[in-house]
Amino acid sequence: MFYPLSLFNRNRRAPAVREQAGASPFFRLQREMNRLFDETFSDFGLPAAFGGAFSGDGAPNIDVRETDTTYEIAAELPGVAEDDIDVELAENVITLRGEKRFERDHEDAKGGFHVMERSYGSFARSIPLPFDVDHEAIEAVFRDGVLRLTVPKPAEIIDKTKKILVRRA
Numbered sequence: 001m002f003y004p005l006s007l008f009n010r011n012r013r014a015p016a017v018r019e020q021a022g023a024s025p026f027f028r029l030q031r032e033m034n035r036l037f038d039e040t041f042s043d044f045g046l047p048a049a050f051g052g053a054f055s056g057d058g059a060p061n062i063d064v065r066e067t068d069t070t071y072e073i074a075a076e077l078p079g080v081a082e083d084d085i086d087v088e089l090a091e092n093v094i095t096l097r098g099e100k101r102f103e104r105d106h107e108d109a110k111g112g113f114h115v116m117e118r119s120y121g122s123f124a125r126s127i128p129l130p131f132d133v134d135h136e137a138i139e140a141v142f143r144d145g146v147l148r149l150t151v152p153k154p155a156e157i158i159d160k161t162k163k164i165l166v167r168r169a
């Protein structure tokens with residue numbers, strides 16, 4: 001049986017091909033080469049189709065937004081249970097730690113995987129903040145796989161920031 005080699009232009013949305021019990025050693029070599037290329041190039045900022053909600057190093061993707069009075073951080077944590085998330089503040093650095101656990105019911109089911117692209121394991125992400133943070137004022141809400149942190153700015157930073165009116169000449 002012939003299996004075309006397509007190392008560089010693979011479509012992950014294509015239907016999975018079932019590996020036969022006596023599959024060719026070349027097919028197994030192709031699958032291992034594909035896995036090697038995926039792991040190698042995952043650190044180059046490829047789109048979400050290649051990396052999903054977690055970056056190449058296993059850290060969750062985040063958005064950090066600044067308003068007049070707060071910093072708002074949103075971290076994508078799909079498939080992570082609320083009990084498996086830790087948020088720490090040390091020396092004005094917020095660190096998100098957690099673990100996405102493998103679903104054990106898959107191990108009991110008969111049959112094997114055709115495709116396995118979801119990642120599992122521990123992760124950590126640190127976000128430095130440009131001011132002293134009151135740890136008691138930080139709010140954290142976890143809903144629908146997204147952790148949202150609201151970090152209020154200290155009053156002295158808010159007072160120092162003034163808008164300048166720009167007039168047309």
